[in-house]
Amino acid sequence: MVRRRVASFGYAFQGVWSALKTEVHLQFHAAATVIVIGLGLYLGLARWEWVAVAVAIGAVWSAELVNTAIETIVDLVSPEYHPLAGRAKDVAAGAVLVMAVAALAVGLLIFGPKLWALLA
Numbered sequence: 001m002v003r004r005r006v007a008s009f010g011y012a013f014q015g016v017w018s019a020l021k022t023e024v025h026l027q028f029h030a031a032a033t034v035i036v037i038g039l040g041l042y043l044g045l046a047r048w049e050w051v052a053v054a055v056a057i058g059a060v061w062s063a064e065l066v067n068t069a070i071e072t073i074v075d076l077v078s079p080e081y082h083p084l085a086g087r088a089k090d091v092a093a094g095a096v097l098v099m100a101v102a103a104l105a106v107g108l109l110i111f112g113p114k115l116w117a118l119l120a
């Protein structure tokens, strides 16, 4: 039972790693995550600010991973052109876009005033 749970975690990490190796967008999110965490440490974010940043980062990664999973399934079941296949991919990409805009808003609200004070 425990061994199966551990194996499931292994498969999940494998999924993240395989998506990271192939998806340019996810590599971009990884770079952005490193920059945001570094900037947060430099600016000394408050606890609640880290909470918001962590949730935003996690949500964008999750959306991108689900998008990758949907793209993969669509390519499997509909390798040929089909309007519904295109719609499924576009809607999945839309989910990432919505989350990325929300994360950008979080970033601007938290980092914006601090960076402004630093530069002003």
Ligand SMILES: Nc1ncnc2c1ncn2[C@@H]1O[C@H](COP(=O)(O)OP(=O)(O)OP(=O)(O)O)[C@@H](O)[C@H]1O
Pocket: 023, 024, 025, 071, 078, 079, 080, 081, 082, 083, 084, 085, 086, 087, 089, 090, 093
């Ligand atoms: N089988 C298909 N049938 C119809 N339209 C498709 C199909 N596959 C892709 N498309 C259209 O082409 C767009 C790009 O698809 P693609 O598979 O290249 O993903 P992508 O958005 O480039 O994502 P990524 O860069 O992460 O691979 C889709 O959003 C969709 O509009």
